[in-house]
Amino acid sequence: MKRLLSTLILAAASATIAAAQPSPQISNVLNRTTTSLNGDWNYIVDVQEEGYYDYRMNPTEWGFFLNAKPQKPEDLIEYDFDKAATMKIPSDWNTKDDRLFFYEGTVWFKKSFQYHKTAAKRQFLYFGAANYESIVYLNGKILGRHEGGFTPFNFEVTDLLKDGENFVIVKIDNKRKKENVPTQIFDWWNYGGITRDVMIVETEDTYIENYKFTLDKADYNRIYFDLNLDKATQGIAVELQIPELKIKQTLTTDALGKASVTLKTKKLQLWSPENPKLYRVTLKLGENVLEDEIGFRSVETKGKKILLNGKEIFLCGISMHEEKFNGGGRANSLDDAKALLKEVKELGCNFVRLAHYPHNEYTVREAERQGILVWSEIPVYWTIDWTNPKTLDNAKSQLADMIRRDQNRANVIIWSIANETPHGDDRERFLSALATHARSLDSTRLISMAMEVTSASNFHNRLQDNMNKYVDIISFNQYIGWYRDVNDAAKMTWEIPYDKPVIISEFGGGAKYGHHGAKNQRWTEEFQENLYKENTAMLDKIDGLSGTTPWILKDFRSPRRVLDGIQDYYNRKGLLSDKGEKKKAWYVLKAWYDGKKSK
Ligand code: GCB
Secondary structure, X not given: OHHHHHHHHHHHXXXXXXXXXXXXXXXXXXXXXXXXXXXXXXXXXXXXXXXXXXXXXXXXXXXXHHOOOOOOOOOOOOXXXXXXOEEEEOOOOOOOOHHHOOOOOEEEEEEEEEEOOOOOXXXXXXXXXXXXXXXXXXXOXXXXXXXXXXXXXXXXXXXXXXXXXXXXEXXXXXXXXXXXXXXXXXXXXXXXEOOOOEEEEEEOOOOEEEEEEEEOOXXXXXXXXXXXXXXXXXXXXXXXXXXXXXXXXXXXXXXXXXXXXXXEOOOOOOOOXXXXXXXXXXXXXXXXXXXXXXXXXXXXXXXXXXXXXXXXXXXXXXXXXXXXXOOOOEOOOHHHHHHHHHHHHHOOOOEEEEOOOOOOHXXXXXXXXXOOEEEEEOOOEOOOOOOOHHHHHHHHXXXXXXXXXXXXXXXXXXXXXEEOOOOOHHHHHHHHHHHHHHHHHOOOOEEEEEEEOEEEEOOEEEOOOHHHHHOOOEEEEOOEOOOEOOOOHHHOEEEOOOOOOEEEEEOOOOEOOOOOOOOOOOEOHHHHHXXXXXXXXXXXXXXXXXXXXXXXXXXXXXXXXXXXXXXXXXXXXXXXXXXXXXXXXXXXXXHHHHHHHHO
16 A cells, blocks of 8 residues: 555656756767766666655655665665666667666666866756666756657756766666657667766856858858857857858857857858868857867759759768667767768768667768768657657657757758658648758758658559658658569659659668578578669669668668577668678669769
8 A cells, every 4th residue: 555655656756757858958069078977887777667666755755866875784775876787888788788688668877976066167967868768866866857769968967066976867768658759669679778978068157059050052152150058148259260261250149149140251162972071160158169060061952853062962872770780789989980981981872861860979970071961860750659749749859959969060961850651641740740840940951751652553653642742852761672572673663743852761671691592582692682683773763863772781680570590680681781791782782873973
């Protein structure tokens, strides 16, 4: 009975927790004053949510987050973070502890750290991402809750952070739920944990929260610049410099704490895959200098063409998941980004689809440095809970957080709002709201989504999707030769009745590296090779084809892929094995892309 009562009180406690939101996202954290909290964190696996439950106490005030210690020999406390195992953060727990390989549930993490506080500064506790629900505490007090596994969040801790010893505790829960984004079923590993960097970000009392550079599409020597402070303070001066362009301008904020200016340049070198030129930019507010590297380019569509800097471009792309080679789990570092993008480059790509969720900032920035264009997407995947207003709010926040983080990256040209969503009115209401939201946050990039094909007959494919009017690019996934009509791509005809560019956001099939046989034998490299030959020949006939991102760069872990001896919990549609070995189809795609570039 006592336990039931406590459970009821606990439900009330969770409702309070739900209300505490992170503070607005601070952009460009990689170039701010930060203290890393990466490294060893103690963790406790909490299968039955005991961490909130203590039958002697009021659970609104008691739980693992207090990091309590016995004060007297007779005190009973049934957890001890300091005796618990440690895990290197950032990481996913699935590949770091054998017991947690398939685990979905709660794990509590604790890190003790020293901090030296500087007078008059503010501090924020920042997480690059944690999957899926995070409830964060500092020194035994709740900071708030964040939902979504792939976007950054930060809490202001200026008052709670001590000069000296501190401890942060995070409860992470990666249970899949119908109302989540993504929802219960998806084809990738549900890696749990604090999967990206954790740090304390230090700012001035008033600081630049975000800013945006936009190149004028009609005049490549005109740049629009906007910034906003963290608060609505009028009359704050910010000096903007781009030394290489001899630009030095002082802006003064208005009553909303915002400022804008139009910059005129001469002989601006535009960013492009061939010349990924970045300019060093500084923003000075008082004594504080914030730096960034900025590229300038324009992207737009004209009829069925995609224009980059006014010139038509074919996007030789590849899809990829954020996953390390050799079964290493979630990719989370600059080195991981370099390893994956090296393979993207070697394949001859100028474009990558970062599927199916926002990847880490290192990847987007490294791709920008290497001249790789990016399609960035949120995990609105398959059968989302379309009619649930909370699900829509959640998807909108993930979209906004993705855009805010990467709005200055010249290589990001497409925001994708969904992947393979079954048609219907509820879905249309939901997705059109997302498209409108994306445009209101960033009108300078292209909006797309990976649609599904509805075929009129077996050999005639007609794309019919009411979402066509909301997007700039018509993209769709098609699996001819794999899920449909084995090896008959040559006979297919296509009808895409919209005057917009077309991207095939997925095609492909599975093969186990080193498994050989006839071209009609499933899972062999020869089968996949033939599928790529037939598909590329078929795609060449599509009117308005502006790019492709085949599925997928490398084999990736998925709980749906259970065929023993072949899949072994890997989706085998990679052109590379999980270890990075090239399958035969790799050479087909490479040759096709080489041909596109020599035209
Ligand atoms: C798709 C999904 C992708 C899957 C892929 C497959 O259409 O977008 O996430 O992994 O098919 O392998 O079936």
